[in-house]
Amino acid sequence: MDTTLLNIKDLQIWYKTYRGNAKVVDKINFYINKGEKVALVGESGCGKTTTMKSILQILDARNSIIPNGEILYKGKDILKMTYNDLKDIRRKEVSMISQAPSAALNPVYTVGEQIIDIIKYSDQFKKMSKKEMKKLAFEKIKDVMIPDQERIYNTYPHQLSGGMKQRICIAMSLVVPKSLLIADEPGTALDVTIQKQIHKLLEQLVEEKNMSLIMITHSLAVAREMTERIYVMYAGNIVETCKTIELFNNPLHPYTQGLMKCVPRLTGGGIFEGIYGYVPDYINPAPGCRFSPRCSYAMEICNRKKPPVFAIDKEHQVSCFKYS
Amino acid sequence: MKTCLADNKSRKKNIVSESIKENIKIFWYKFSKNKLSVVGLSIVILTMLLALFASYIAPYPEHVQEYVDYDSANLPPNSTNLFGTDIFGRDMLTRVIFSFRDALLMGIIVLVISVPIGTFLGLIAGYYSGTWIESTIMRTTDIFLALPPLLFALAIASVLEPGFKSSVSAITVLWWPWYTRVVYGMAQSIKNEYFVKNAELIGASKVHILIKEILPNCLSPVFTKMALDVGWIILIGASLSFVGLGEQPPKPAFGQMISDGVRYMPEFWWMVLFPALGVAFTILGFNFLGDGMRDALDKGVR
Numbered sequence: 001m002d003t004t005l006l007n008i009k010d011l012q013i014w015y016k017t018y019r020g021n022a023k024v025v026d027k028i029n030f031y032i033n034k035g036e037k038v039a040l041v042g043e044s045g046c047g048k049t050t051t052m053k054s055i056l057q058i059l060d061a062r063n064s065i066i067p068n069g070e071i072l073y074k075g076k077d078i079l080k081m082t083y084n085d086l087k088d089i090r091r092k093e094v095s096m097i098s099q100a101p102s103a104a105l106n107p108v109y110t111v112g113e114q115i116i117d118i119i120k121y122s123d124q125f126k127k128m129s130k131k132e133m134k135k136l137a138f139e140k141i142k143d144v145m146i147p148d149q150e151r152i153y154n155t156y157p158h159q160l161s162g163g164m165k166q167r168i169c170i171a172m173s174l175v176v177p178k179s180l181l182i183a184d185e186p187g188t189a190l191d192v193t194i195q196k197q198i199h200k201l202l203e204q205l206v207e208e209k210n211m212s213l214i215m216i217t218h219s220l221a222v223a224r225e226m227t228e229r230i231y232v233m234y235a236g237n238i239v240e241t242c243k244t245i246e247l248f249n250n251p252l253h254p255y256t257q258g259l260m261k262c263v264p265r266l267t268g269g270g271i272f273e274g275i276y277g278y279v280p281d282y283i284n285p286a287p288g289c290r291f292s293p294r295c296s297y298a299m300e301i302c303n304r305k306k307p308p309v310f311a312i313d314k315e316h317q318v319s320c321f322k323y324s
Numbered sequence: 325m326k327t328c329l330a331d332n333k334s335r336k337k338n339i340v341s342e343s344i345k346e347n348i349k350i351f352w353y354k355f356s357k358n359k360l361s362v363v364g365l366s367i368v369i370l371t372m373l374l375a376l377f378a379s380y381i382a383p384y385p386e387h388v389q390e391y392v393d394y395d396s397a398n399l400p401p402n403s404t405n406l407f408g409t410d411i412f413g414r415d416m417l418t419r420v421i422f423s424f425r426d427a428l429l430m431g432i433i434v435l436v437i438s439v440p441i442g443t444f445l446g447l448i449a450g451y452y453s454g455t456w457i458e459s460t461i462m463r464t465t466d467i468f469l470a471l472p473p474l475l476f477a478l479a480i481a482s483v484l485e486p487g488f489k490s491s492v493s494a495i496t497v498l499w500w501p502w503y504t505r506v507v508y509g510m511a512q513s514i515k516n517e518y519f520v521k522n523a524e525l526i527g528a529s530k531v532h533i534l535i536k537e538i539l540p541n542c543l544s545p546v547f548t549k550m551a552l553d554v555g556w557i558i559l560i561g562a563s564l565s566f567v568g569l570g571e572q573p574p575k576p577a578f579g580q581m582i583s584d585g586v587r588y589m590p591e592f593w594w595m596v597l598f599p600a601l602g603v604a605f606t607i608l609g610f611n612f613l614g615d616g617m618r619d620a621l622d623k624g625v626r
Contacts, residue, residue, distance in 0.1 A: 058524055062454055091527030103518035108540040117536070118526055172526075 004072075005180060005212050006055070007031040011069030013050055013059070015282075021065070022282040024050050026236040026290070029309075034179070037206065037213040039223035039244070041259075042233035045279055048216045049099075051233075052182050056094060057086055091122050095173035097202075099185040101166035105157035111168050112137055112153035115175060122176040136175070144171040144201060163194035167201070174205055181206060182214045187222070199226060220263060224248060229315075232256050235279050235290040242316035252318045254295045289320070297322055354620040361616020367609025375424040382418040390574045401594055408594035410584070416594060419576035420602045426488060426571055427578060427606060430561045431554035434496045442503025443539075443546060449504065450511025451534055462508065468501040474563060481569035488571050491564045495557055506549060510542040544621035552614035555607035562603050578603045 013025035025047045032038050040048050053059050055071055057078065071078040073089060081089070098104050106114060115137040119128065128136070134153075141149040144167040157165060166186060173181060183202060187195030203226050206213045215227055223230055223244065230247050232240040232255065240253040251257045258275040277294035280286065289295070292302035299321060307319045356362050379385045383406075393413035401408045407416035449461040473495075480494035514520065515538060523537050558578075564570045565579030573580060578599045585595025 056525055058521055087527045087529075089527075090525055096525050098518055098522065100518055104522050106519040106523075106537055106541070117528075117532075121526060121528060121532075169522075 003033045004031050005034050005036075005074065006214075007070075007072040008051070008055075009070040009072065011051065011054065011071065012067050013047070013054055014065045014067060015050075016063055016065065017283065020283050023285055024236050024282050025054075026285070027068070028233070028236070028238045030231060030238065032180070032212050032214060035210050035212055036229065037203075037215065037227040038229045038231065039215045039217060039227040040231045040233060041217060041220060041223050043218055043279065046233050047236040048233055049184055052096065052184060052214065052216055055182065056090060056096060092124070092176065093178055094180045094182065095176070095178050096182040097166075097169055097173050097184060097186045099188045101169050101186075101189060102157075102162055104169050105165060107157055110154050110156055111141075111160070115140060115153075115168075115172055118172055118175050124176060140171045140175050141168070143174065143205065144168070145197075146171075162190050163198065166190060166194075166198055170198070170202060170205070174209065177209060178211065180212045180214070182216070184216045185218070202226075220248075220259060232259070235285075236282065237290055237319065239291065239320070240316075240318045242312075246316055250316075252312065252316070252323060253291075253320050254297050254322070255291050351620050355616050358616050358619055360612045361619070364609050364612020364614075364616060367605060368613050371424050371428060371606050371609060374421050375428045378422050378425055382415075382421045384415040384418045385422075387414040387418045388422045388574070388576055398588075398592055400592075407598045408592075410581075410595055411588070411592075416581075416598050419581060420578075420598050423576045423578045423581065423599065423602060424606065426575075427558045427561060427603070428554075430488070430492055430495070431557040431610075433492050434499055434557050435550055435553060437496045438499035439503055439546065439550060442500035443507045443542070445500070446504040446507030447511050447534055447539055447542065450508045451515055451530075451538065453508075453512050453515070461504065465501040465504045465508075468498060469505070471498065473498045474560060477560060477564055478567070478569065481564055486569045486572065491561060491570045494564075495560055499553070499557070502553075503546060503549070506545050507542045510545065511538050514538050514541045545618075548614055548618040548621060550614075551610055551617050555610035555614075558603065558606055558610075 008028060008030040010027050010029065011025060012023070012027055014021040014023050016022075028047075028051065030040075030051070040051070042048050050059070050064075054066065055073075055078065066079060069079070073093065076085075078086065078089065105111070109117075112134070116133050119133050119136060137153065138149040141152055146152055146164065146167055152160070152164070152168075157168075160168070166189070170186070181202075186202060187198050190198060199222060202213070213227070215223065217223055227244055230241065230244050231238050232247070232253065234255045240247070240251070240256050247256065248260075251260050255275070262275070275294055280290050280293065286292070286303065288301075288303040288305055289298075289307050292298045295302065301321050305321075307321050307324075309317050309319045310323045311317050312323065355365075374381060382388075391412065391414055395413065396405070396409055397411055397413035399405055399409040399413075405415050405417065407420060409415055410419070445461050445465070449458045449465075452458050476498055477491065477494040480497065481490045484490035484493070520533060520537050523533050528537070561570060562577070562579035562582075565577040566583045568580070568583070570579055571577035573584075581599040582596050585592065585599070589596060
């Protein structure tokens with residue numbers, strides 16, 4: 001068949017609040033091919049994590065609704081799956097690294113016990129003896145560049161540093177060979193040097209195992225370093241998508257252009273301008289383009305109508321009336 | 325080369341056993357920082373020993389059965405009867421030592437039954453918070469919490485035949501809701517922790533999440549509360565037996581001995597004082613122990 005691994009079509013996600021439904025994710029389209037590395041870039045609160053959580057269905061079902069859309073994983077719609085099928089996907093196909101490594105490990109078990117649990121739960125290693133499981137766990141800890149696996153295996157999470165914990169989290173998400181890894185800002189809680197190491201490690205491991213990677217980040221620099229294709233997200237819409245290099249050479253959407261201008265450059269004298277204003281209200285969004293209140297190119301039509309997606313060329317798509 | 329491998333193996337074993345040993349050491353270090361909790365622990369151990377070996381320690385074990393000796397009745401504390409004798413001439417020391425048995429047994433039976441039930445219900449209610457399961461469990465709990473414990477125990481114990489069994493069952497019926505409350509609160513907050521979400525992500529079953537992820541994180545307040553509760557249960561048990569609804573004579577019980585002695589109060593003071601001291605001693609011990617456990621099991625203070 002085709003090489004598309006995950007394909008999200010017209011996905012909408014609403015959060016229920018006391019004022020009404022917050023329309024956080026608004027009809028986004030997203031796909032990732034096998035072995036591809038894709039970044040999802042956007043400012044905080046624009047719906048990146050929400051979108052990714054919906055892939056594995058770990059949004060709180062009592063607070064959120066998905067009124068519309070499809071999430072096709074290998075051609076099957078995750079939203080219509082039974083609980084057992086979903087469990088299979090979680091166990092064998094997709095894993096996710098969360099942005100808070102310190103909270104992601106259970107404080108009452110040693111690191112080793114938690115890795116063993118994962119090995120036990122994935123059906124792929126069912127017939128393993130305890131010794132083999134332990135050996136496998138050691139291997140996985142070794143994979144994330146931790147020396148002295150023996151000691152780490154027997155430590156409790158609170159005895160480890162943040163960087164170590166994040167490595168363990170990565171190791172845990174890679175224990176079972178899976179085809180898609182979603183990394184939700186894996187470096188955010190760490191300092192810059194460790195962040196760099198973690199990103200490098202992640203990249204290396206993903207390439208080794210030929211997995212697909214969705215990198216959620218708010219940093220264009222990280223996206224540029226690690227990925228082949230970029231989705232730029234603004235207030236629940238995907239405003240621009242293209243190859244990473246293309247985006248840096250030729251940003252089209254006013255929001256992307258604004259983001260680029262915010263990045264200080266080595267060659268020029270500092271930051272020239274930012275993007276003024278703030279992220280719009282999700283509960284009663286304006287009928288038009290969600291970026292129009294902040295956009296310096298806003299036209300009359302922008303306030304009335306939602307911009308459709310315009311294909312500039314085969315890979316480069318942008319949703320802005322400027323390019324109609 | 326061979327010796328090197330052997331060394332490695334023994335080193336590995338050492339690391340595992342050392343980590344357990346170290347945990348115990350850390351616990352003891354934090355526990356013993358407060359001298360009162362060590363005192364509490366010694367009192368608890370002492371009462372337990374007294375209860376277990378009552379028939380060997382007590383000077384006149386036959387005095388807990390039907391026994392009358394009017395010649396030596398109403399004797400104040402002296403060299404043969406350290407705590408004096410009661411109106412039937414029975415040795416008070418013997419009867420006090422034997423009373424520890426029922427008092428402790430009552431605490432243990434009530435907790436052994438009510439803690440697992442309460443914990444389990446609280447866990448379920450906390451995990452399914454916001455659904456009908458939670459409302460059913462928690463509203464039932466609220467109803468039981470609304471009943472004043474002593475009154476309810478009195479009511480049950482007076483409907484049933486008065487005795488040790490009926491007072492234990494009355495207290496048990498009232499005791500589980502406290503554990504449901506405690507565990508419910510803990511489970512509700514732990515449910516939203518990342519590591520639980522992560523377990524869900526990996527595809528763990530609900531049973532695994534409840535038992536292996538959430539439950540162990542709820543246990544430290546449960547243990548603390550258990551230690552504190554033994555004292556309370558002994559107190560309620562003593563109150564019930566004071567009004568005649570606990571252990572029936574001639575078997576000794578703290579409350580019953582006090583209520584018997586109160587009638588002869590100013591002159592024969594030893595008949596009230598020593599059983600009362602026995603109750604106070606036990607409760608104090610368990611309270612100190614509970615406080616110490618709370619400090620030691622508290623996360624973060626290391």
